[in-house]
Amino acid sequence: MLQRPRGTRDFLPDEMEARRGLEGTFRDRARRWGYREIATPEFEHLELFTLRSGEGIVEEMYTFEDKGGRKMALRPEITASVLRMYVNEARVIPKPLRWFYFADCFRYERPQKGRYRQFWQFGVELIGADGPRADAEVILLAHDLLAASGAQFEIRVGHLAPVSSVLRDLDPADRKRVMAFLDKHDVQGLGAFLGERGRGDLADRLQALRGIRDLSELWEITGEIPEKARIQEMVSLLDAEGIHYSLDFGIARGLDYYTGMVFEGFGENLGAENQILWGGAYRLAHLFGGDDVASVGFAIGFDRVMVSLGERPVQPGLRVAVLATDDGRARAFAVARAFRDAGVTAFLDLSERGISAQLSHAAKSAEFAVILGKREVEAGTVTLKDLRTGEQREVPLSGAVDGVVRSDAR
RNA sequence: GCCGGGGUGGGGUAGCUGGUUAUCCUAGGGGACUGUGGAUCCCCCGACCCGGGUUCGAAUCUCGGCCCCGGCCCCA
Numbered sequence: 001m002l003q004r005p006r007g008t009r010d011f012l013p014d015e016m017e018a019r020r021g022l023e024g025t026f027r028d029r030a031r032r033w034g035y036r037e038i039a040t041p042e043f044e045h046l047e048l049f050t051l052r053s054g055e056g057i058v059e060e061m062y063t064f065e066d067k068g069g070r071k072m073a074l075r076p077e078i079t080a081s082v083l084r085m086y087v088n089e090a091r092v093i094p095k096p097l098r099w100f101y102f103a104d105c106f107r108y109e110r111p112q113k114g115r116y117r118q119f120w121q122f123g124v125e126l127i128g129a130d131g132p133r134a135d136a137e138v139i140l141l142a143h144d145l146l147a148a149s150g151a152q153f154e155i156r157v158g159h160l161a162p163v164s165s166v167l168r169d170l171d172p173a174d175r176k177r178v179m180a181f182l183d184k185h186d187v188q189g190l191g192a193f194l195g196e197r198g199r200g201d202l203a204d205r206l207q208a209l210r211g212i213r214d215l216s217e218l219w220e221i222t223g224e225i226p227e228k229a230r231i232q233e234m235v236s237l238l239d240a241e242g243i244h245y246s247l248d249f250g251i252a253r254g255l256d257y258y259t260g261m262v263f264e265g266f267g268e269n270l271g272a273e274n275q276i277l278w279g280g281a282y283r284l285a286h287l288f289g290g291d292d293v294a295s296v297g298f299a300i301g302f303d304r305v306m307v308s309l310g311e312r313p314v315q316p317g318l319r320v321a322v323l324a325t326d327d328g329r330a331r332a333f334a335v336a337r338a339f340r341d342a343g344v345t346a347f348l349d350l351s352e353r354g355i356s357a358q359l360s361h362a363a364k365s366a367e368f369a370v371i372l373g374k375r376e377v378e379a380g381t382v383t384l385k386d387l388r389t390g391e392q393r394e395v396p397l398s399g400a401v402d403g404v405v406r407s408d409a410r
Numbered sequence: 411g412c413c414g415g416g417g418u419g420g421g422g423u424a425g426c427u428g429g430u431u432a433u434c435c436u437a438g439g440g441g442a443c444u445g446u447g448g449a450u451c452c453c454c455c456g457a458c459c460c461g462g463g464u465u466c467g468a469a470u471c472u473c474g475g476c477c478c479c480g481g482c483c484c485c486a
Contacts, residue, residue, distance in 0.1 A: 003459085003477060053486045059411095060484075077486050105486095110411080113480070183485095253486095272481065299486095325445065353440095359447040373445055387447070 007109070007117025014314045019306060022149055023102055026122045026300070029148050033141050035098040035124050040081035042104075046071040051287045052080040052257070062106045074106035079284070079297060082125050087290030095128030095293075102302070113271035114304040123299035127285075130294035132233035135261040135281055136241075138296040139234075142277055143243045145300060146265060151308045153276060157238070157263040158251035161227035162218060166205050170197075182206065182252035210250035218249060227260065234261065257282045261296070267308035276304045318408050320346040321362035321369045323355060328372025335370055335382060335397060342401045344408070346370075363387050368404055 004010060011019065027037065046063055062074040075081055078101050090097060102122045111117060122145070126138055139157060146153045163182065167175050174197060181190035187207065194203045205221055212218050215232060238245060251262045258280045265277030279298025286292045320339050324332045332348050339346035347366075349358045355371060362369045371383040376394065384400040385392035386407070395403070 006477065049486075056484095057486065060486090079486080107485085109484070110482090111478085112482095115485085257486095273485085275485085278486085323445095354443090355445040356443075356447070357441090359445090360449095361447085363447050369447085371445075375445080383446090385446075390447080392446080 005117070007111040007115075009116060009118075017314050018312060019302075022302070022306065022309075023122070025148050026102065026145050026302075027100075029145050030100040030124060030141065033098070033137075033144070035100040035141075038082065038085070038099045038101055039103065040075070040078065040085055040101070043072050043074050044081055044084070046073040048080050048084055048288070049073055049076060052284065060108050062108055075103075076105055076107045078103050078105065078121060078123055078299065079125065079282075080288075082297075083127075083284045083290070083295070084288045086127055086293070087285050087288045090127075091290060096134070097127040098124070099127070100124040112273055114273040114301070114307050116303060120302035121299040122302050123297060125295055125297035127295045128293050129296065130281075132230045132237060134294075134296050135230075135234045136237035138279060138298060139238060139245070139261075139263055140241055140243065142263070142265065142279060142298045142300070143245070146277065146305070149305050149309065151276070151305050152268045153265050153308075155243075155245040155263060155265045155277065156248040156251060157235075157245050157261070158247065158249045159227060159231050159261050160252070160258060161225055161231070161260065162209055162222045162249045163206065163252055165222045165225045166202060166209070170199070170202075178202075178206070179252040182250055185250075206250065210248060212247050212249055214247075218247075230260070253278075253280060257284050257287075259283050259294070263298070265300075267304060269308045269310055270304055273304065276301045276308065318344055318368065318404055319366040320344055320404060321358075321366035322346060322348045322372065323358040323362060323369055324349070324372040325355060325374060326352075327374040327377050331372050331377065335372060338397055338401050339370075339404065342405055344401070344404055359385075359387075370400060 030037075046058070046061070049057060049061065057076065058073075061076050064072055066072050082099065082101065086097065100123065102120065104118055104120050106118055108117060109115060124138065124141060126134055129137075139155070143155060146155075163179070164175075167178055170178065177193060178190065181193060190206065191200070191203045194200055208221055209218070212221075215235060218231075219228065235247070245263075251264060253262050260281040262280035263277070264275060264279070266274050267276040268274075270276075277298060277300050279296075281294065281296045283292055283294055285295070320336075322332045322336045322339075336346040336348055349362065351358065351361075353361075355373065359369060359371075367387055369385045369387055371385065373383075376382050379394070380396070381394050382397050382400050383392055383394045384403055
């Protein structure tokens with residue numbers, strides 16, 4: 001049998017409805033913050049992604065050459081495309097831009113729990129705003145979305161400036177190594193590396209950055225740094241909103257383009273891949289030929305949130321099955337149309353079985369049955385049967401439609 | 411790419427010290443019950459992941475591949 005490609009999934013209606021529900025929640029919340037939805041191409045020039053993330057990522061992408069010999073890639077992320085789009089066509093729109101997207105991405109990686117080769121991200125980019133309120137807005141929005149999803153989660157907020165100030169006398173190559181250890185939370189590797197360099201003192205200071213409870217402890221480690229006021233204001237804004245989060249100044253996102261605030265979120269019921277949120281302040285547009293506009297954004301791992309939420313019972317809306325005998329069949333489409341026009345899902349039994357068999361079938365796929373037989377045709381009525389209670393009555397069509405609509409309202 | 415555990419009808423399973431018509435449950439389709447439901451009865455559909463090897467004979471033993479699950483690496 002033909003199998004679906006590795007790391008991809010099929011979604012049956014129940015699951016698809018659950019996914020659409022969560023998408024709807026995210027879209028609705030993001031719109032309330034003034035963010036508007038955008039879309040970018042499913043595939044882009046390979047260069048877009050290597051410019052942002054380096055050549056090393058090529059082997060983890062789906063790349064191909066098109067018929068014109070161009071090197072292309074299925075998008076492994078959305079932020080690069082969004083910033084490319086900004087540079088291409090949105091530089092003259094008044095700032096800041098508040099955009100969100102819901103899009104599938106592709107990465108050629110080993111599938112695991114919560115990790116697929118085609119996966120969906122819901123993300124936002126706040127372009128052209130810089131400062132503590134921009135940082136806070138994006139964090140608060142991420143928190144709002146995750147809270148609205150119903151998932152249990154934990155958010156950690158940090159900033160790159162303290163780590164940078166601690167590492168300021170290391171040469172760039174060593175700094176990069178240190179950031180990699182921090183990113184992996186590899187305490188032993190970090191200590192060994194700094195020990196070799198004769199800077200074991202830094203290891204303790206870096207370790208202390210991770211456990212900070214409040215900012216006064218932070219300034220003891222870093223001393224005065226230029227970003228102090230911005231960090232303080234951002235934190236007080238978050239605290240004023242009363243959200244639950246923790247500080248972690250050991251967050252060191254792998255990539256160089258993050259410029260300040262960084263944050264991440266983790267979910268429950270996931271395996272090793274439990275991160276559901278990635279975000280921070282960055283500057284990226286200049287890579288694609290634009291101005292050096294400051295931006296803040298995040299992406300939520302949509303599939304992981306779905307996994308974290310687990311199986312949830314789906315509640316189908318009211319459905320009406322239109323059943324008919326030979327005598328009533330000619331009226332069936334018109335009857336179904338009356339329900340559809342009133343906003344109710346209605347479908348015909350397409351078989352030519354007896355009413356008994358049609359009812360038996362309808363009981364599995366609908367909440368109401370409308371029966372059209374000789375009696376109803378002669379009387380100009382329909383029989384409406386509530387399949388959940390067994391109650392039924394013979395009424396004019398308009399009465400049946402009203403009956404179903406009313407039962408939906410309660 | 412690496413380590414470990416697995417792949418039998420749509421779902422769940424028995425068989426797996428080689429030989430059976432491959433078991434059972436469930437789901438699905440059809441029919442009976444001549445217009446009131448999930449019942450009952452009857453019928454049907456439908457599987458040994460793929461390929462090579464050993465053998466008279468492979469779901470069963472063996473090798474390789476593919477895919478799934480967990481973890482590592484990576485994580486834009």
